[in-house]
Amino acid sequence: MFSIGELSRRTNVKVPTIRYYEEMGLLSEPERTEGNQRRYDLAGLERLSFIKHARDLGFSIEAISELIELQGHPDRSCQAATDIAVSQLSEVRARIKRLRALEKELVRISKGCSGEGRSEDCYVLASLADHKLCSNEH
Amino acid sequence: MFSIGELSRRTNVKVPTIRYYEEMGLLSEPERTEGNQRRYDLAGLERLSFIKHARDLGFSIEAISELIELQGHPDRSCQAATDIAVSQLSEVRARIKRLRALEKELVRISKGCSGEGRSEDCYVLASLADHKLCSNEH
DNA sequence: TGTAATGTCTCTAGTGACTAGAGGTTCAAG
DNA sequence: CTTGAACCTCTAGTCACTAGAGACATTACA
Numbered sequence: 001m002f003s004i005g006e007l008s009r010r011t012n013v014k015v016p017t018i019r020y021y022e023e024m025g026l027l028s029e030p031e032r033t034e035g036n037q038r039r040y041d042l043a044g045l046e047r048l049s050f051i052k053h054a055r056d057l058g059f060s061i062e063a064i065s066e067l068i069e070l071q072g073h074p075d076r077s078c079q080a081a082t083d084i085a086v087s088q089l090s091e092v093r094a095r096i097k098r099l100r101a102l103e104k105e106l107v108r109i110s111k112g113c114s115g116e117g118r119s120e121d122c123y124v125l126a127s128l129a130d131h132k133l134c135s136n137e138h
Numbered sequence: 139m140f141s142i143g144e145l146s147r148r149t150n151v152k153v154p155t156i157r158y159y160e161e162m163g164l165l166s167e168p169e170r171t172e173g174n175q176r177r178y179d180l181a182g183l184e185r186l187s188f189i190k191h192a193r194d195l196g197f198s199i200e201a202i203s204e205l206i207e208l209q210g211h212p213d214r215s216c217q218a219a220t221d222i223a224v225s226q227l228s229e230v231r232a233r234i235k236r237l238r239a240l241e242k243e244l245v246r247i248s249k250g251c252s253g254e255g256r257s258e259d260c261y262v263l264a265s266l267a268d269h270k271l272c273s274n275e276h
Numbered sequence: 277t278g279t280a281a282t283g284t285c286t287c288t289a290g291t292g293a294c295t296a297g298a299g300g301t302t303c304a305a306g
Numbered sequence: 307c308t309t310g311a312a313c314c315t316c317t318a319g320t321c322a323c324t325a326g327a328g329a330c331a332t333t334a335c336a
Contacts, residue, residue, distance in 0.1 A: 003332090005283060015284085020323060035331045037284055050267045057240055057266075061322070067263065074258030081262040082253035089244040096237045099230055102195055106227040115220035120212030124219040125205065128195075129188045141303090143312060153313085158294060173302045175313055199293070 001031075001039040011048045018048065024061055026051055026068065059088055139169075139177045149186045156186065162199055164189055164206065197226055 008015045021027045027047060030038045040048075047068075054064045063084050070081050112123030119125060146153045159165045165185060168176045178186075185206075192202045201222050208219050250261030257263060 003283075014324085016325085017323065019285095024322090033331080035284085037331065046267065049269065053269050054266050055322090057243060067266065070257045070260075071263055071267075074256065076257050077253070078251060078255055078257035078260030078263065079253040081257060081260050082248065082251050085244060085248045085251075085262045089241065089248055092237055092241050092244060096234060096241065099234045099237065103227065103230050103234065105195060106223060106230060110220065110223045110227055113216060113220050113223075115215070115217040117216055118212065119208045119214050119216035119219060122208075122216030122219050124216065124223045125209055128192050128205065129184065129209075131187065131191050141312075152295085154296085155294065157315095162293090171302080173313085174315095175302065193293090 001041055002045075004038045004040070007040050007045060007048060010045060011052050013048060013052050021048070021051060024065075026061065026064060057088070058092060059084070063088065139179060140183075142176045142178070145178050145183060145186060148183060149190050151186060151190050159186070159189060162203075164199065164202060195226070196230060197222070201226065 002010070004015050004018055007013075008018060013021075018027065022029060027044065030040050030044055033039055050068070050071075051064055054067065055061075059067070066084060067081055070076060070078065109124055109127045112127065140148070142153050142156055145151075146156060151159075156165070160167060165182065168178050168182055171177055188206070188209075189202055192205065193199075197205070204222060205219055208214060208216065247262055247265045250265065
């Protein structure tokens with residue numbers, strides 16, 4: 001049995017975040033000491049590790065809720081879990097694509113100005129003011 | 139002179155967002171009709187286009203504030219503007235890097251499960267539960 | 277056993293960048 | 307002059323936390 005601080009250290013999830021997950025229903029309410037402090041067991045640790053890992057991979061709290069639901073029903077089909085993972089993947093890919101366009105644009109804008117001139121003539125500011133100077137859509 | 143709705147249509151920025159930008163100090167308070175409705179001129183339109191473009195490129199409201207500050211002082215050095223653009227660029231690159239790691243991981247996890255089995259044996263769920271199954275750090 | 281330091285409790289409010297909705301007023305077209 | 311769309315302000319909600327206040331519990335050490 002460990003305290004919330006101990007759990008925090010072992011999972012790298014901050015204490016208030018653990019309490020937040022509990023409030024959101026991702027973690028079931030743990031046992032308490034006589035003095036009302038939370039005490040966790042191994043199952044609690046594993047559950048939190050699962051959540052942490054999924055969050056690190058960018059899954060939303062809602063998606064994680066669904067995944068946990070599934071874990072609780074080992075006999076059910078795991079199609080839903082696969083769907084969630086696949087849709088998460090395509091979201092990540094979409095974000096990458098978008099960021100690459102931004103990167104290109106920012107490189108172009110940054111290169112245009114040495115930072116030595118007066119802001120009146122700054123290419124960075126001009127580029128932002130006038131979309132027509134942009135090389136691609138975004 | 140155009141109304142807030144007209145401005146919204148021309149810039150593709152939603153009406154409540156325009157009001158929000160005004161509240162945040164990005165847009166100066168426009169003239170009003172006798173009936174208290176906002177009326178914008180060309181300067182207002184250009185200012186909002188600038189903000190929109192910068193937001194699309196991922197600049198924060200705060201960064202945009204600074205850029206607008208600079209625009210208001212054409213005689214000042216534009217080093218600050220360049221700095222902001224460069225740091226934005228490196229942030230974008232960092233995000234891309236991270237997302238690419240996640241992408242790789244999600245591909246691996248998704249491939250591991252056809253979605254046909256029972257959730258008990260699902261590789262997606264197993265991967266999330268056990269970080270050791272991961273191929274890389276994240 | 278006493279005490280001090282650290283940890284934990286609940287609760288409220290703040291973050292960023294909006295978005296939604298209520299309830300009321302003004303404008304432009306016909 | 308009427309109707310309906312657009313506009314006004316204000317409050318509250320979103321997501322996933324984070325920060326802080328003020329009170330209570332636990333632990334380490336003397």
